[in-house]
Amino acid sequence: MTSFRVKDRGRVKADRPVRFSFDGVAYEGCEGDTVASALLANGVHLMGRGFKYHRPRGPVTAGSEEPNALIGTSRGVGRFEPNTRATVQEIYQGLTTESQNKWPSLKFDVGAINDRLYMLFSAGFYYKTFMWPRSFWDKVYEPFIRRAAGLGKAPVDVDPDHYASRYLYCDVLIVGAGPSGLAAALAAAQTGVNVVVVDEHAEMGGSLLSEPSVGINGKAAWDWLEATLDELGRLPNVRLMTRTTAIGYYHQNMIALCQKLTDHLAELPTDAPRERMWRVRAKQVVLGQGAIERPLVFDGNDRPGVMLASAAQTYLNRYGVKVGNRPVILTSHDSAWYAAFDLADAGAKVGAIVDTRNDIQAALMQQAKARGIETLTGHTATATSGRLRVKSVRVNPVRGGRVGKARTIDCDALLMSGGWTPSLHLFSHTKGSLHWDAEENVYLPGQQTEECHIAGAGRGLWGIAAVLEDGVKAGTAAVRALGHSCDAVRFDVSDDRTGNGVTHKELATDRSPGRAKAFIDFQNDVTAKDIRLAVREGMRSIEHVKRYTTNGMATDQGKMSNMNGLMIASDALQKEAPQVGLTTFRPPYTPTTFGTFAGYHKGSHFELTRKTPIDSWAEEHGAAFEPVALWRRAWYFPKAGETMHMAVSRECKATRESIGIFDASTLGKIEVSGPDAVEFMNRMYTNPWTKLAPGRCRYGLLLGEDGFIRDDGVIGRMRDDLFHVTTTTGGAARVLNMMEDYLQTEWPDLKVWLTSTTEEWATIALNGPNARKLLAPLVEGVDISADAFPHMSVAECTVAGFSSRLFRISFTGELGFEVNVPARHGRALWKKLMQAGRQYDICPYGTETMHVLRAEKGYIIIGQDTDGTVTPQDAGIGWAIGKAKPDFVGKRSLSRPDIVARDRKHLVGLLTDDPKIVLEEGAQIVTDPNQPLPMKMIGHVTSSYWSEALGRSIAMALVAGGHEKMDQTLYIPMPGHTVAAKVTGTVFYDPAGERLKVE
Amino acid sequence: MNAHVTPNSPGPVSLTIVPPFARFSLRIAAASVEAASKAFGLELPVKIGQGQAKDGRAAWCLGPDEWLLHAVETETVQIMEAFARFRPETPHSLTLISDREITIAMEGARAAELLSVACPIDLARIHPGMAKRTVFDSAQVVLLRDGPDHFRLEVWRSFFPHVHELLQIANRELASGY
Amino acid sequence: MLLIHCPYCDDTLPELEFAYAGEAHIARPSDPSELSDEEWRDFLFIRSNARGVHAERWRHIHGCARYFNALRDTVSDKFLRTYKAGEPRPDTSVQEAVK
Structure with a gap:
């Protein structure tokens, strides 16, 4: 194979060969090569196929704007990446690459038949071709489109790489380390401010790397570059970052950077991230992004x-x-x-x-x-x-x-060269306005919205001397804005290659323009003819033309195609370019991996998971877990060979017959403290609190101002001026936020303070007829006998030697206690209770059993039996409203016409005719199962379980006018069958509450 | 009071869990702060973010009417009683939160860099002696700065596994040199 | 990500520490029972949805925990100024002139 390598040219290390492969063929390049440069050195231009017509394609560019030379790279399991630009990917020993969008081979691709069917694939062909007959959609059109759509192969294995993120604050961020960026850095850095310079390439220098013949300050370009980078690199206030792309420019000078750390290395270093997302907040930004050739x-x-x-x-x-x-x-x-x-x-x-x-x-x-x-x-x-x-x-x-x-x-x-387009993508992210220069046919930066300075070719300047001078100007302006003055930096440039040019729509031809394959968007195969056709078919705005033709929608986001598309559209419309518009550039500037955005959020770190102090015990004892808000909670504790159903039935039975133990630590807890605490509670909750004596507790119901149920929980009065409020697990933060809102903004005169103590306490619930027998010997400081410590009592005492807040409450209908101890002792207390409970066959239970037991008693779960549109009356808990109170949050809404309407959905019980059928939660309910489709749905099942205590299924449902439908039979249509169920009250078990009274 | 107990993680920053101590959330009107200073035996700072420390007790102002208090654990009851004594004439709220948070101490020249993996604030503006409630990778934390290279991170107990694991991952990342 | 000035901390901090809390200067009536159904509906649900300068509430939830008010331009997404809860809405014509 002929070598196209030129001796004594270039910056690659000719003496360090690097072997890699492309489509299974081994090639040799040099250290410093990209895949594209190494293949070109081997005489290979063919690197890909067009998306639509599958025409053979080679690289058009040498940079990140490349539309054609997209390849897949791989280095072992999980490390395959499609759509990598061959012009950007550096080669390393053993790199494996492949071409895309071809079958069976790059040189002979069957899909190229599309090129002959050119006329079928004109602008808007998706909209035109796949219109009718309707029946063709499922079987013909959709499978065809799906097969044809998409670029490259999606990876299938889990990505084993590590991705990182970092926040950074700096005084001046310079994007682009070409001559203008480096000049700006030299000017700014001398004042001592923090300067960060980023460049997407493997080495800094920008256009200087391609123009060695120019002289700066008496030095050859590359000597000057080396000296400059060395000087900047030694300054403690300057950070230089290569392989780092500024992908987005956001409000108040926040710039997102994607830094590629290992894609160029043959060996992956341990613990090194592949990519790192930097979120930089810069006081001043200099954009020296240069220009892209058209x-x-x-x-x-x-x-x-x-x-x-x-x-x-x-x-x-x-x-x-x-x-x-x-x-x-x-x-x-x-x-x-x-x-x-x-x-x-x-x-x-x-x-x-x-x-x-x-x-x-x-x-x-x-x-x-x-x-x-x-x-x-x-x-x-x-x-x-x-x-x-x-x-x-x-x-x-x-x-x-x-x-x-x-x-x-x-x-x-x-x-070819059709002139130059200033690269203003990042500037456009800021919503800075662009100004049309009719002379040069380019958009230039106009009105700014951020503290930024644009330098060099990015604002239409040409030639190294002009660009260096402009960089100094931008760097100086940036530090001046920060209150520094800096000495003038001057450059003496020799052999500068200045020049100018003109731009065109499609070039004039002597042939039929309708038959020309004159491409604008190479990747999406959009031609000049497509743009003109789109205009003829009524597209007027460039935004419409873009979507109709897909011009500019390729991975280069129109870097190559936007301006040519605009010139042709404006010619076809006979309007000036600014009147036709310019499509919006959006982040990211270049294609960016999902990994960069995800950062550390994968695997066990995908989302923050909260764990209770007793979580480790549950894990050791084989608990199945379920997520509840951000918490993971023990769901049930299966014994060997048990299904979930078996485990839950066993846990329910043990609790009803002897004693069950439950980790309730996730319940929200708020300390409401201060002389006006009772007044505050009266205003926030529906219930009356004035007469609740210290040492007693009460079920509290919280509404929104709209009258709908927001939260509930048992609230203990510890002192006259101190309440221990509990909330639902998921509602803790929301309730505290709501309370703070009223306190700070509506009633700032109240002397009350709120402190979250959710995590101060570990909370263990003991339920069952033997609960007192187990607990009493362990309690000191309070008599917990039935008379001395009746249902709904609270006391400070010690339990098993730990200082404790002890509640006698029940969410199961059984005799129940909740022990709160300082969180660090939660696990130790749990173990002591398990030990002491052995004689009663104490049974740890999870959230599922808790749900069954409470449902048997008709206790609601906020968010399951309510959905934000349920009032206390709807839920059948109107008794919790302090009717004598003049006001509380939500009171006024309870008399709104919609809220008192009779056909509202009410919470009712449902008992299936067949006691063995457990309804599906969420199932819809109808009155007549034989009505024509679509049936009128009058409600849905909110809770449904197998009740071991009752030996049958039970359910709760929200049903329109449900309170007036008692004993009626309703129907739940399911796939293939319909279930009949009778409307009942919601208390299925021990309606008289006798079981709470165990001596 | 902040002796370090757990072994250092691999990485340039030493990460240790601080053993239990007394921690309170004090809420009191700014106008009454003098009474609280007297009860606590330490002049409470009044500017949000500022801290004060003396004889094993420390206080940081976290909000216009909110202070974080640290003390030796054995003094817990004594401090609560001192505050209870003046509660009738000067209403306030003193809540024991010793167990609510777990405190991670970080020490090393790259401690600030380690925090910057998930803490969005400008750490250069948190000077030694200051405290700041903020976030670390979506978990609310209180960040205390004890010196140029020494921080403490107070994390709600249930958030601790997530935060601590992430710090360890990032510490190893710093060690990798990339 | 915005930077927001907290008037209590007197510090400008990342948006991640803050939570949005709806339109500002909608006081809860001192005696809701005196309001007609229509008036109460308006209090509950009717908001200005301004295009341009909007007075709104924010909470420095992961900071000093205070609710405060802000004037923000809903078109540019820029904060014109922030002020403590209870303070009157600043004169926006002055703000416009400053811009």
């Missing part, structure tokens, strides 16, 4: 070998790779002339420089002549040839608007 739009501008002139220059000067031996240059800008000169100087035989312009600087013409390069001015390109690589280009003179006689020039590379 392709020219003409028939056949997508063949492998056709690429941007600047890319060829980069491959030559930075990577030491000649992209062809017989290149032809096709341009409308001076910059491409230098690519021709550099390639000629490197030994390439430049076929011609074809320029669309008639008048060219004399100096350029002279230099071309000196190198013996033919120049064709005032020409257009009308076609190319070559299947897997460009072979020739057809050019014609244009005189007075008329396209003259064609001539064909042989070539193995066609290097």
